[in-house]
Amino acid sequence: MGKWSEEKGTKDMTTATNGVNVDALLEAREVLKGAPEAAQFTWRASSKWQHGVHSEITIQNYFGLGQEQSHKEESVFQADHPEVFAATDNGITPIEYLLVGLASCLSAGVASVAQNRGIQLNSVESVVEGAHDIRGILGADSDVRNGFNDIKVTFTIDADASREDIEALVAQSQKRSAVFDALTNPTNVTVEVA
């Protein structure tokens, strides 16, 4: 793990090249303080059942900054159950998508905070593990919850910073992570039939 590069002498916010446009984010923060309606986003996924427990999910459009927006490309995902559940394994299991979201949200946070603090990242890797007692979803034991028992995230980071500074990046990332909040705190979910 690298040290804070000594030739720079002091932390210079402009020298880290992690690729995050922090100036734009800080400007958005200020603008949205005075325009809370523009900060109201709606993210959307459309799912189409295929066969068995296999579904195909598409994401392209969302609402934000007061108008419809579009990702530059449509993204299509397959979700299924694995063969050990007597299914066709045509994609990862739905619950695994939560781990994809958590890993990527925390990593984006690490990169953003590092950029803001002028810390050069060399590599950021993480492994996310979700412990899951499947007796819940199978209805084998009504005392077992359906979701994860707990989730563990382990980061391996090479950056031009002390271990203490790296740990502070990871801690700050959790404090601003949308997915970390969504998994650690409850959200109201309404399900309707059209």
Added chain:
Amino acid sequence: MGKWSEEKGTKDMTTATNGVNVDALLEAREVLKGAPEAAQFTWRASSKWQHGVHSEITIQNYFGLGQEQSHKEESVFQADHPEVFAATDNGITPIEYLLVGLASCLSAGVASVAQNRGIQLNSVESVVEGAHDIRGILGADSDVRNGFNDIKVTFTIDADASREDIEALVAQSQKRSAVFDALTNPTNVTVEVA
């Protein structure tokens, strides 16, 4: 929306061809009642930061039924922030992956419950919408949470069943959904630096 097919007269568990192996799931339920250790799964995602807030996430292996298991293929996902966040939009936003998981988990549940009840599904579509006030993640207002404000799921289902029976499928799917539980109830998440 079709009616329960009249030529069959009564519900026959063997006639629905939704593709879910309910017999195997019911057998697993019974076996795991007496073998709780085999029901302990660990799902895993590995993330590698690319540049900016873009990460690549890989899923292949998991632990379950007392041993290491593998999906038949490796799945690779891109996560990024959209251009309106001054990012490169090389994949969907991390929080959108939660909607992929929710849509697919509830759809898998609908298919499984329908199979168990002998209800033939013709099509199952859903739209999942997550309302998100981005002032939270931007740090523009400390009273705004980082995650979703709320999530709404709307199913459109064509099945050989009454509307009442279809609504009952969707309700039962929520009761056994891993992702619905993970989003509506808190989970402990531990984050460490290796």
